[in-house]
Amino acid sequence: MELSERKKKILTAVVESYIATAEPVGSKALAQVIGCSSATIRNEMSELTGMGYLEQPHTSAGRVPSPAGYRLYVNELMERQKLTEAEAAAINDKLAKKDAQIEQLMNEVGQLTSTMTQYPAYALAMKPPAAVKRFDFIYVDANTFIIVVLLTDNTVKNKLIHLPFSVHQEQITTLSSLFNANFTGVTDQEITDPLIRSTERAAGDTYGLVAVVASFTIECLAAAKAAPMGVAGASQLLSQPEFRDPDKAHALMNFISDGSRLMSDLPRMGEEHNGLRVTIGPENLAEELKDSSVVMASYDAGDGMRGYIGVVGPTRMDYSSVAAKLSYIAAGLSRVLAGPDAPEGLNNKLVLKESEHHE
Amino acid sequence: MELSERKKKILTAVVESYIATAEPVGSKALAQVIGCSSATIRNEMSELTGMGYLEQPHTSAGRVPSPAGYRLYVNELMERQKLTEAEAAAINDKLAKKDAQIEQLMNEVGQLTSTMTQYPAYALAMKPPAAVKRFDFIYVDANTFIIVVLLTDNTVKNKLIHLPFSVHQEQITTLSSLFNANFTGVTDQEITDPLIRSTERAAGDTYGLVAVVASFTIECLAAAKAAPMGVAGASQLLSQPEFRDPDKAHALMNFISDGSRLMSDLPRMGEEHNGLRVTIGPENLAEELKDSSVVMASYDAGDGMRGYIGVVGPTRMDYSSVAAKLSYIAAGLSRVLAGPDAPEGLNNKLVLKESEHHE
DNA sequence: ATTAGCACTCGAAGGATAGGAGTGCTAGCA
DNA sequence: TGCTAGCACTCCTATCCTTCGAGTGCTAAT
Numbered sequence: 001m002e003l004s005e006r007k008k009k010i011l012t013a014v015v016e017s018y019i020a021t022a023e024p025v026g027s028k029a030l031a032q033v034i035g036c037s038s039a040t041i042r043n044e045m046s047e048l049t050g051m052g053y054l055e056q057p058h059t060s061a062g063r064v065p066s067p068a069g070y071r072l073y074v075n076e077l078m079e080r081q082k083l084t085e086a087e088a089a090a091i092n093d094k095l096a097k098k099d100a101q102i103e104q105l106m107n108e109v110g111q112l113t114s115t116m117t118q119y120p121a122y123a124l125a126m127k128p129p130a131a132v133k134r135f136d137f138i139y140v141d142a143n144t145f146i147i148v149v150l151l152t153d154n155t156v157k158n159k160l161i162h163l164p165f166s167v168h169q170e171q172i173t174t175l176s177s178l179f180n181a182n183f184t185g186v187t188d189q190e191i192t193d194p195l196i197r198s199t200e201r202a203a204g205d206t207y208g209l210v211a212v213v214a215s216f217t218i219e220c221l222a223a224a225k226a227a228p229m230g231v232a233g234a235s236q237l238l239s240q241p242e243f244r245d246p247d248k249a250h251a252l253m254n255f256i257s258d259g260s261r262l263m264s265d266l267p268r269m270g271e272e273h274n275g276l277r278v279t280i281g282p283e284n285l286a287e288e289l290k291d292s293s294v295v296m297a298s299y300d301a302g303d304g305m306r307g308y309i310g311v312v313g314p315t316r317m318d319y320s321s322v323a324a325k326l327s328y329i330a331a332g333l334s335r336v337l338a339g340p341d342a343p344e345g346l347n348n349k350l351v352l353k354e355s356e357h358h359e
Numbered sequence: 360m361e362l363s364e365r366k367k368k369i370l371t372a373v374v375e376s377y378i379a380t381a382e383p384v385g386s387k388a389l390a391q392v393i394g395c396s397s398a399t400i401r402n403e404m405s406e407l408t409g410m411g412y413l414e415q416p417h418t419s420a421g422r423v424p425s426p427a428g429y430r431l432y433v434n435e436l437m438e439r440q441k442l443t444e445a446e447a448a449a450i451n452d453k454l455a456k457k458d459a460q461i462e463q464l465m466n467e468v469g470q471l472t473s474t475m476t477q478y479p480a481y482a483l484a485m486k487p488p489a490a491v492k493r494f495d496f497i498y499v500d501a502n503t504f505i506i507v508v509l510l511t512d513n514t515v516k517n518k519l520i521h522l523p524f525s526v527h528q529e530q531i532t533t534l535s536s537l538f539n540a541n542f543t544g545v546t547d548q549e550i551t552d553p554l555i556r557s558t559e560r561a562a563g564d565t566y567g568l569v570a571v572v573a574s575f576t577i578e579c580l581a582a583a584k585a586a587p588m589g590v591a592g593a594s595q596l597l598s599q600p601e602f603r604d605p606d607k608a609h610a611l612m613n614f615i616s617d618g619s620r621l622m623s624d625l626p627r628m629g630e631e632h633n634g635l636r637v638t639i640g641p642e643n644l645a646e647e648l649k650d651s652s653v654v655m656a657s658y659d660a661g662d663g664m665r666g667y668i669g670v671v672g673p674t675r676m677d678y679s680s681v682a683a684k685l686s687y688i689a690a691g692l693s694r695v696l697a698g699p700d701a702p703e704g705l706n707n708k709l710v711l712k713e714s715e716h717h718e
Numbered sequence: 719a720t721t722a723g724c725a726c727t728c729g730a731a732g733g734a735t736a737g738g739a740g741t742g743c744t745a746g747c748a
Numbered sequence: 749t750g751c752t753a754g755c756a757c758t759c760c761t762a763t764c765c766t767t768c769g770a771g772t773g774c775t776a777a778t
Binding site: 024026027028038039042043045046056059060061062 | 769770771772773
């Protein structure tokens with residue numbers, strides 16, 4: 001059933017006032033805004049309460065939006081806000097000098113999102129499973145060589161190996177061709193003991209070199225699979241009046257800081273509206289989030305990777321402003337990471353591809 | 360002037376009781392512990408207060424240690440505590456499967472320290488300035504090659520370069536010898552425009568390849584200089600009664616989370632006792648730490664690197680337990696990172712050297 | 719349908735009061 | 749001289765009570 005125009009206006013005003021002040025909203029204050037008497041407002045509010053959109057902390061207090069009220073506000077009533085030029089500039093500025101390493105980039109984006117929104121924020125990227133594209137072995141000296149592994153997702157990993165005995169250049173070359181023959185294109189699951197044993201026999205390896213390289217390979221593939229994640233600004237919670245109770249704050253901050261908890265819920269969170277997912281209070285799966293809200297946006301991280309950024313805050317969150325900022329940052333990230341495919345000169349192209357650089 | 364044995368005992372008891380309960384300590388409770396009447400204790404405490412070791416929150420409350428009292432306790436009175444076997448085992452366990460990448464290792468050590476001590480913790484490693492030892496260029500295909508850089512500190516960095524045009528294997532080889540000739544052994548300061556220009560001329564480079572590799576080199580050297588740091592467990596503060604005031608908590612958490620602030624003070628902090636530095640309340644340089652304490656331990660990270668771990672907490676910190684745990688973790692880290700130099704078989708040696716592996 | 723008016727509710731804020739922990743001092747005792 | 753028992757005093761803390769006022773729901777009038 002559809003609400004009357006005036007009810008919508010009233011609900012909007014209640015939500016926005018409560019978001020701004022954290023104080024229950026009374027009929028008198030609204031009367032001015034809506035343009036009718038407080039008695040009328042009271043009647044309307046009483047009905048809105050009956051419908052479940054508003055709540056009363058106690059009989060003689062004003063009204064507060066219920067989760068359903070916030071939901072309606074977010075879905076239908078809220079106006080899409082625009083960023084100020086200064087805010088947009090600050091974001092673009094930050095994204096321009098982004099870091100090359102994905103973990104660090106996630107940290108920085110989390111930081112950026114948190115400072116822009118004034119809420120704790122997280123950023124993460126989901127990677128598809130990878131395999132090795134090619135192995136290279138750099139012979140440094142008789143006791144030292146470097147393994148370089150190029151993965152299908154175009155990241156490069158390396159490891160310096162010191163040996164307590166000498167090897168010849170040729171041994172390294174043999175190792176190289178064996179690994180390129182047997183270990184490329186396989187997932188970490190497929191690197192089994194039999195495969196390692198047979199490669200060892202083929203290499204005539206008695207020193208365990210094959211095992212070392214193989215275990216490094218597994219390590220690389222595992223690392224490529226792990227979703228890098230950054231969480232930042234957890235302390236922002238403390239400036240919210242709903243978290244003046246240190247115990248509440250502590251519980252939620254613990255939850256947030258342990259990124260894995262949060263991450264495991266993300267994929268199961270409500271559906272997307274305009275590229276945003278908003279989960280309000282009790283809609284959250286985790287017990288710790290039952291009276292908090294989560295807003296997240298997704299972005300295209302290039303190379304088939306999908307990423308998410310989001311913030312956590314009280315249900316009384318400034319959804320409108322947060323939505324605008326998240327959308328803007330997500331769009332900016334997509335632009336920077338996935339980029340326009342047409343190369344535009346050497347340097348530009350190299351910068352665009354910097355996401356593939358790994359330390 | 361030296362305190363009498365009994366005064367020492369009383370001061371110790373006051374400090375330890377206050378650390379345990381966060382409540383001012385009265386004469387009656389102490390009388391039982393010390394073994395004389397409360398009146399005697401009162402006289403003694405009155406003198407200790409006069410000497411500046413104890414304070415009274417108000418006339419009719421018990422006594423609380425002053426910063427000077429804590430200082431005396433830490434320097435002379437405190438007993439070196441031993442870890443329980445379970446604690447030692449937990450630490451060793453964690454250190455055994457440490458991560459290979461230094462940034463991540465610092466994060467994990469911070470995390471470990473924080474969970475063990477129940478205070479916010481940080482971990483960092485100071486690196487000496489590095490230079491490039493050798494360059495390698497891996498030719499992948501006509502549009503792609505990988506730069507691999509081995510630094511003097513034995514870390515390896517790499518970068519995948521996509522080109523919008525084709526290059527020949529020989530061009531890459533030329534590049535390699537030029538860089539190995541001109542850019543090895545130099546600090547990031549010494550990579551100047553003239554050097555780049557002259558190398559470009561020598562290479563007959565018209566595509567800006569030299570500039571790209573040079574800028575990557577600078578990036579590597581800068582990254583090698585930056586001290587990797589991990590901060591963890593800031594939310595632990597909230598469980599301390601002195602941070603029930605959300606504003607105080609917020610202020611300190613902000614300070615802690617911004618690692619750079621903390622880091623810049625670390626080198627200037629008091630001198631070392633038994634490998635530990637304790638800075639108590641007003642001894643801290645940063646305004647935000649004036650009523651907190653910092654305990655830090657240093658460790659040998661191998662390869663000439665020195666590292667620090669530490670915790671931040673209220674002045675009413677459990678110095679004894681924290682000192683024991685920090686010492687233990689620091690020793691463990693030194694052992695794992697700097698290690699005994701004698702190799703003990705291939706695998707062992709390789710594990711010991713894993714600190715030099717970089718992604 | 720809207721509004722003015724009014725009685726009512728109930729939390730928040732502000733004293734006042736009692737309770738009690740702890741002190742300092744004094745005087746007595748070994 | 750050092751310790752202790754006793755006692756008056758201080759001052760915080762908790763609790764209760766009152767007041768105040770914002771806000772409500774209802775009724776009757778427009």
